[in-house]
Amino acid sequence: MNMWKSVYEKIIEHSQNDMPLEACGYLGGQNATVVEAYCLTNIDKSGEHFSFDPKEQFDAVRAMRTKNQRAVAVYHSHPQTPARPSQEDIRLALDPEMIYVIVSLAAAKPEVRAFKIVKNEVFEEPLDIIDG
Numbered sequence: 001m002n003m004w005k006s007v008y009e010k011i012i013e014h015s016q017n018d019m020p021l022e023a024c025g026y027l028g029g030q031n032a033t034v035v036e037a038y039c040l041t042n043i044d045k046s047g048e049h050f051s052f053d054p055k056e057q058f059d060a061v062r063a064m065r066t067k068n069q070r071a072v073a074v075y076h077s078h079p080q081t082p083a084r085p086s087q088e089d090i091r092l093a094l095d096p097e098m099i100y101v102i103v104s105l106a107a108a109k110p111e112v113r114a115f116k117i118v119k120n121e122v123f124e125e126p127l128d129i130i131d132g
Contacts, residue, residue: 001073001099001114001125003027003034004132010037012110015077015103018042022077024050026057027101028064029072035132036069047079049088073114075101082106083113085122093117099125 007027014037015023021042028036038060042050064071078086083104085093093100096118104111114125 001034002032002128002130005129006132007034007037008112008129010039011075011101011103012112014039015079015105015110018077019105020047020079021045022047022050022079023103024052024074024076026060026064026071027073027075027099028060028067028069030069033130033132034072036064036067037075038063042076050076071098073099073101075103077103077105079105083111085115085117090117090120090122101127 024042025040026038027034028038040056040060041053043053044051061071081104083102085100085102089100099114100117101112101114112127114127116123116125
């Protein structure tokens with residue numbers, strides 16, 4: 001998956017700003033490139049799991065449609081754990097077409113990794129940060 005550098009920086013900033021809670025949102029793509037982050041509210045207000053605000057989720061999907069984007073990924077942060085899917089992340093990953101991006105803030109330098117999760121199997125996806 002290709003991701004614009006500006007989007008990469010935005011999801012890290014969102015994750016840092018929402019500490020100690022998990023941040024979450026959609027990543028909108030055109031062709032094979034993520035071009036926009038849609039930062040949503042974690043209505044669970046938890047550092048261990050997240051749920052999107054339904055109104056914000058609907059608004060993000062509508063905004064993507066008007067910009068000829070599609071939701072190619074869901075992102076969320078792990079404030080204190082590594083950038084790999086938790087058992088809950090795996091259990092709740094119901095869309096085999098979706099890419100799941102995790103921003104870990106467990107170390108001094110944020111780590112961002114992407115995964116496909118199909119029938120409870122986790123596959124790491126290459127993540128290339130490009131100018132944009």
